[in-house]
Amino acid sequence: MKNEKLYLYPVWLRIWHWLNALLFLSLIFTGLNLQYSKVNSPVIEFHTAILIHNISGITLTLNYLFFFVLNIVSGNYKYYLPKLKSFGKDMLLQLKFYLSGIFKNQEHPFETTSSRKFNPLQQITYLNIMYALFPLLLISGWALLFPEFIINRLFQTSGLLLTAVFHTSIGFLLSIFMIGHIYLATTGTTVLSNFKSMLTGWHVHENHLVKSQLTEIKIQQVQNENEN
Numbered sequence: 481m482k483n484e485k486l487y488l489y490p491v492w493l494r495i496w497h498w499l500n501a502l503l504f505l506s507l508i509f510t511g512l513n514l515q516y517s518k519v520n521s522p523v524i525e526f527h528t529a530i531l532i533h534n535i536s537g538i539t540l541t542l543n544y545l546f547f548f549v550l551n552i553v554s555g556n557y558k559y560y561l562p563k564l565k566s567f568g569k570d571m572l573l574q575l576k577f578y579l580s581g582i583f584k585n586q587e588h589p590f591e592t593t594s595s596r597k598f599n600p601l602q603q604i605t606y607l608n609i610m611y612a613l614f615p616l617l618l619i620s621g622w623a624l625l626f627p628e629f630i631i632n633r634l635f636q637t638s639g640l641l642l643t644a645v646f647h648t649s650i651g652f653l654l655s656i657f658m659i660g661h662i663y664l665a666t667t668g669t670t671v672l673s674n675f676k677s678m679l680t681g682w683h684v685h686e687n688h689l690v691k692s693q694l695t696e697i698k699i700q701q702v703q704n705e706n707e708n
């Protein structure tokens with residue numbers, strides 16, 4: 481039973497992740513309000529939306545710095561690095577599984593182990609999200625908070641407008657990531673198993689569990705046959 485559970489999500493990572501998710505939802509909600517709600521009938525009042533958006537954005541930045549430092553110090557960053565040698569082949573295998581194998585109840589092509597927490601598709605996605613798109617979202621958000629530092633005119637257009645369009649576009653891309661991320665998180669051994677892991681820290685290797693249970697049943701059957 482001992483080897484069937486892997487402690488993959490330490491406390492700091494879970495605190496970062498769930499605070500990150502909460503702040504993200506708050507930013508999406510207030511961000512959509514700022515972008516689309518009508519002046520006379522906003523879902524939440526304009527200044528309240530700005531205040532919540534700014535506080536969430538500042539907290540998100542501090543939370544990101546916390547993730548950035550601890551991900552390196554704890555060595556968790558290693559899980560994000562894909563194997564370059566077999567990367568193309570591995571990605572195709574994983575994609576094929578998500579597009580077809582998963583609907584035929586086939587086994588996941590990359591088993592979760594203590595040295596491989598993510599499949600190749602997760603690795604490349606998380607790497608780009610956490611080390612490219614996320615920092616760009618934060619930097620453009622801070623630039624909008626202090627617009628006096630934004631270059632006034634860039635390519636004959638207002639620098640402020642370009643920064644706002646850039647910030648909103650990255651926000652949309654990350655929101656799309658989040659939808660895909662939640663869907664793929666349901667494709668674990670059971671619909672809820674990955675969510676449980678992110679809450680408890682433990683990844684339960686159900687395949688091993690099923691195998692060991694089957695072995696136990698077989699042993700029991702042989703013993704019963706011998707007794708009869």
Ligand code: HEM
Binds near residue numbers: 609676
């Ligand atoms: C309500 C929103 C969210 C839910 C329900 C959710 C759910 C989960 C679950 C179940 C896992 C563990 C399984 C896995 O690795 O795929 C996970 C991991 C992860 N999530 Fe999320 N997530 C949410 C939002 C986000 C957001 C907004 C981001 C970043 C922009 C994010 C980034 C990550 C990363 C990087 C990991 C891997 C952490 C590690 O083990 O190093 N998640 N998420």
